Amino acid sequence: MKHPACALVTGAASGIGRAIAIKFSREGWSVLGVDLNADALEETGQLTSGYSGAFEGLAVDITDKTAPDQAVAAAIENFGRLDCLVNNAGIGFAKSAGDTTDEEWDRFIAVNQTSVFRMSREALKVLPENTGSIVNIASIAAVVGLSESFSYVTTKTAVVGMTRQLATDYGPRGIRVNAIAPGQIETPLTAERIAGNPRFVAFNVDPIPFPRLGHVDDIANAVYFLSSDQASYINGHTLVVDGGWTATNFSRRGYEM
Ligand SMILES: NC(=O)c1ccc[n+]([C@@H]2O[C@H](COP(=O)([O-])OP(=O)(O)OC[C@H]3O[C@@H](n4cnc5c(N)ncnc54)[C@H](O)[C@@H]3O)[C@@H](O)[C@H]2O)c1
Incomplete structure (x- = not known):
């Protein structure tokens, strides 16, 4: 029997990861969801x-x-194959380097960075040549600096570097590796700041030419696209999905220079 394609999604219990799991399932893929x-x-x-x-x-x-x-063994045991790894699980908070403790730094490196390396290393043992892919969830924090977000910006920038390097080394096997850099997406990670901090919303939403926060499906759709053969010539790329926040530095009327 031929098994349907299978995606392994980390952080699948919440927010963006849950939406990614639902998207793949809706498209007929088997999904191995991993979470704490x-x-x-x-x-x-x-x-x-x-x-x-x-x-x-x-x-x-x-x-x-x-x-x-x-995780990889569970995908193979349950679904007979693994076609796409989505390294989505991540943590975030805003602190400058000076305020960051060793413990906080170590945790950021472990969750946002080392796990991407180790999960990818294991998945690469079974991802099929010429069709397999990895999609890493970085952040706009990998494209611009964000105030007092030292560990987050550092680890998400590393995700972009790992994406390029994995694409370089595994492209010859036909395994594509790409990343997404989401803008501000409404999820449990950001809900508190969105609800309780109008300045946070103004900073993140007003500079978008069509001002709205991102929806989890905006990211899930982009992940699915990058994993599909529709994206077969896209490799080593970080796709910014932020409504134009980083590209336009948009100012409302009345603030023209
Ligand atoms: N929400 C945004 O605005 C936004 C923007 C840019 C990037 N991102 C990135 O998108 C990804 C998902 O973010 P989200 O907003 O959905 O967050 P979220 O907090 O809603 O979900 C993250 C999930 O990851 C899981 N997780 C965290 N650490 C884990 C660990 N050590 N082992 C297993 N599971 C673990 C959590 O339990 C949770 O279910 C993260 O990498 C985040 O940095 C989010």
């Missing part, structure tokens, strides 16, 4: 249940050294 949060992961499974693609959850901390092996 077992209950919320189960909810993601329920949300995919109306679609044709099967879902399995694996509750594990991706910084655990055994997590990549467990």
Whole structure:
């Protein structure tokens, strides 16, 4: 029996990762969702249940050294193959270098950076030549500096570097590696600041030519596109999905120079 294509999505219990899992499932792919949060992961499974693609959850901390092996093995065991790895799980907060403790720095490196390396290394053992791909979720924090976001900007910039280098080394096998740099997307990660901080919204929304926050589906659709053969000549690229925030530095009327 030929198995449907399979995606492994980290951070699939919430926000962008959940939307990515649902998108792949809706498109008929099997999905192995990985997250720390077992209950919320189960909810993601329920949300995919109306679609044709099967879902399995694996509750594990991706910084655990055994997590990549467990996750890739679970994809193969449940679905017989792995076609796309989506390195989405990540953490964020705003602090300058001077205010960042060693523990905070180590955690950022472990979650946002080392896990991308280790998950990719393991997935590359089974991703099929000529059709396999990896999509990493970076951030606009990898394109511009953001006030007091030292660990976040540093680790997301590393994700863009890893994307380019993996594309360089594994492109010859026909495995494409790309990244997405989302702008401000409404998710549990950002909900508190969006609800309680009008300056945060003004900073993130007003400079967009058509002012609105991003929706999780804006990112899920872009991830699916990059994983598909519609993107077969796109490799090593970081796609900014931010409504034009970084490209235009847009000013409302009345603020012209
Ligand atoms: N929301 C935004 O505006 C935005 C913008 C740019 C980039 N991003 C990136 O998108 C990704 C998803 O963000 P989100 O907004 O959906 O966040 P979120 O907090 O809603 O979801 C992140 C998920 O990752 C999981 N996770 C965190 N650490 C983990 C670990 N060690 N092991 C396993 N799972 C872990 C969490 O449990 C959670 O379910 C992150 O990499 C984030 O940096 C988000």
